Amino acid sequence: MTCAPFRSSLPSPRRFGLRWLAPAAGLAVLLLAACSSVRTPAETPSGVWTAAWGSAQLAQPTPPADAKPVTPPWRQPMRDVSLRQIVRVSAAGSALRVQVSNLFGEAPLVLDAMAVARVAGLDPQPQLDATTLMPLRFDDRAEVIVPPHTEVWSDPVALALPAGAEVAVQWHVQTGPAQASVHPGSRMRSWAVAGSRVGAASWPDAMAQEGWWHLAAVDVLTPGPRPVLVATGDSITDGYGVPSGSYQRWTDTLAQRLAAASPPVAIVNTGIGGGRLLRDGLGPHLVSRFERDVLARSGVTHAVVLIGVNDLGTSHRGRPTTPASRAALLAELQAGFSDLARRARERGVCLIGATVMPYGGSGYYAPQPENEADRQALNTWLREPGRFDALVDFDALMRDPARPSHLRAEVDNDGLHPSLAGYRAMAEAFPLALLSRRYPARVSAP
Numbered sequence: 090m091t092c093a094p095f096r097s098s099l100p101s102p103r104r105f106g107l108r109w110l111a112p113a114a115g116l117a118v119l120l121l122a123a124c125s126s127v128r129t130p131a132e133t134p135s136g137v138w139t140a141a142w143g144s145a146q147l148a149q150p151t152p153p154a155d156a157k158p159v160t161p162p163w164r165q166p167m168r169d170v171s172l173r174q175i176v177r178v179s180a181a182g183s184a185l186r187v188q189v190s191n192l193f194g195e196a197p198l199v200l201d202a203m204a205v206a207r208v209a210g211l212d213p214q215p216q217l218d219a220t221t222l223m224p225l226r227f228d229d230r231a232e233v234i235v236p237p238h239t240e241v242w243s244d245p246v247a248l249a250l251p252a253g254a255e256v257a258v259q260w261h262v263q264t265g266p267a268q269a270s271v272h273p274g275s276r277m278r279s280w281a282v283a284g285s286r287v288g289a290a291s292w293p294d295a296m297a298q299e300g301w302w303h304l305a306a307v308d309v310l311t312p313g314p315r316p317v318l319v320a321t322g323d324s325i326t327d328g329y330g331v332p333s334g335s336y337q338r339w340t341d342t343l344a345q346r347l348a349a350a351s352p353p354v355a356i357v358n359t360g361i362g363g364g365r366l367l368r369d370g371l372g373p374h375l376v377s378r379f380e381r382d383v384l385a386r387s388g389v390t391h392a393v394v395l396i397g398v399n400d401l402g403t404s405h406r407g408r409p410t411t412p413a414s415r416a417a418l419l420a421e422l423q424a425g426f427s428d429l430a431r432r433a434r435e436r437g438v439c440l441i442g443a444t445v446m447p448y449g450g451s452g453y454y455a456p457q458p459e460n461e462a463d464r465q466a467l468n469t470w471l472r473e474p475g476r477f478d479a480l481v482d483f484d485a486l487m488r489d490p491a492r493p494s495h496l497r498a499e500v501d502n503d504g505l506h507p508s509l510a511g512y513r514a515m516a517e518a519f520p521l522a523l524l525s526r527r528y529p530a531r532v533s534a535p
Contacts, residue, residue: 131387133245137314138186140386141178141250142307143357144272145321145364147372148193160296162281166196167265167302171287173280173295174258174304175208175215177336179344180317180355181252182309187225187243190305191235194266198235198303201263202287205246208255211334214280214297217257219290223248225260237266240305250309252348252355258304261285265303273300274327274362277334299333306357308387316354316524317388318347321375322395325446326360329506337509342516347524354524357386365399366425376425384436391524394429395443395483397422398505401464402454415463423470430477441523442477444468444484449494450504461494479523486518487511 131138149165162170178185185205191198203225210216225243227233235241250256279302280295320326320340328338340358347354359382363371372378375396383392404410404418426442433440445464448454456464468484470476487507489497496504500511507515 133310136183136310136312138308138387139180139182139311139315139355140306140317140319140357140388141180141182141185141309141355142176142256143319143359143382143386144275144301144305145359145361145372145378145382146190146192146270146272146305147361149269149271150273150371160281160298162283162296163298165265165269166267167262167269169261169263169284170265171261171282171285171292172259172302173215173282173292174301175211175255175277175279176258176301176304176307177253177255177341177344178250178307178309179252179348179357180309180311180315180353182250182311184245184247184310185250185256186245186308187258187304188240188306188308189233189235189243189260190240190270190303191237191266192240192270192305193268194235194237194270195268196237196264196266198265199232199263200235200260201232202285203231203233203243203258203260204287205248205259206257206290207248207250208257211255214292214295215257217290221248222288222290224288225258232263235303245310252353253344256307258307259287261287269302270305271300271302272304272361274324274329274360275299275301276328276331276336276338277301306386314388315352316390317386318354318356318524319359319383319386319389319392320356320395321359321379321383321392322443323360323364323399324362325398325506326358326395327362327364328358328360328512329362330502331509331512337512339507339512339515342513343519346516346519346521350521350524354521355388357389359383359386360395363399364396365403366396367400367421368403370399370403376428379429379432384432384438389438391439391441392433393441393443393481393519394426397445397467398448398464401445401460401467402448402451402456402505405456405460406454410459415459419463419466419470422467426471426476434478439478439523441479441481442471443481444471446483446507447488447493447495448505449492450496450501452504454505456494464494481519481523483515486514
């Protein structure tokens with residue numbers, strides 16, 4: 090059974106849009122029954138592996154010509170460097186496992202020591218709970234060689250974690266590829282120090298830099314399957330404008346609501362700043378990475394896709410358009426969204442679409458009336474019943490009623506991205522009813 094077509098939307102809100110009008114009870118019941126999971130999460134004798142954190146990988150961006158010099162521990166390719174990277178898990182579990190990525194590397198990534206620990210504090214540097222510092226192994230070995238264009242999972246580590254716990258993942262890079270696989274939009278600092286320091290809880294001389302390096306996923310072991318939501322898209326989901334370490338992306342606020350839900354729901358963010366649906370931007374386009382970054386996440390049951398503004402914006406930025414070129418772009422976008430919906434249904438994942446929010450105040454894209462008409466036409470198509478299994482109308486939530494091409498002042502950051510208040514509005518208006526599922530008591534491993 091796949092997810093039956095169902096449509097819900099957010100109405101034009103009061104102030105920050107903190108109200109959501111639920112669909113009729115019959116429709117809600119139809120959605121929940123039709124969306125019963127057909128996926129079989131990887132099961133062990135003690136539980137089910139559940140995606141609790143993740144990031145989308147892209148090739149290490151080339152620094153601009155006027156960038157300040159990189160401090161020695163962070164220079165690429167890395168050699169004899171220890172990394173400490175902080176993640177926050179969205180689900181409670183009795184154990185964890187870590188996925189290491191060399192997706193964009195052209196040479197092996199060699200790690201000869203790895204460890205994990207609970208984080209007791211973040212300022213001025215991460216303070217680890219030394220009693221929880223435990224080694225990570227791969228096939229019961231301390232060293233792992235990750236071949237080019239490959240991602241590998243660690244062995245499980247027994248470490249009890251509540252939802253919202255911060256975990257330090259640290260490893261010693263013996264040798265790394267010239268082209269690292271990274272997620273620069275982490276909104277969280279990572280730390281590097283020369284030499285092998287993986288077994289130490291304190292790194293007083295470590296140097297900080299924002300981003301995650303070669304770190305693709307963290308799963309936790311849960312007693313049984315639970316809903317898992319993957320949020321993907323562009324810089325709005327990646328959290329542009331969010332201060333480092335503040336956890337104020339819209340998915341961070343939503344994670345707090347999901348952890349308190351019954352049953353609790355895990356969430357993974359795989360947005361990429363500058364991301365597009367159809368063509369590569371700062372990272373690979375969503376159609377090409379949808380399997381890896383969404384459908385392959387452990388136990389995924391739902392996904393929400395908020396993307397398209399960069400496809401629209403780059404199509405006219407600094408270049409003229411014609412009615413024919415604009416019609417071709419809309420047709421391509423529609424085909425791309427339809428492809429995502431088809432692939433999600435084939436895998437039993439309920440796909441929640443989202444309308445493209447206004448960007449008329451963006452000086453970077455500076456849309457003209459015909460470009461705004463394209464956005465409106467795309468949103469009209471997205472709202473048609475049956476396009477997705479559900480629809481969240483972020484356009485209706487965030488637009489200025491007096492100027493529908495612009496974000497409302499109280500949720501606007503720069504004419505394109507929401508402010509911190511805008512991210513909160515998105516999270517608080519997201520309808521949790523879309524994520525309620527019925528599960529069998531046990532599932533078999535595939």
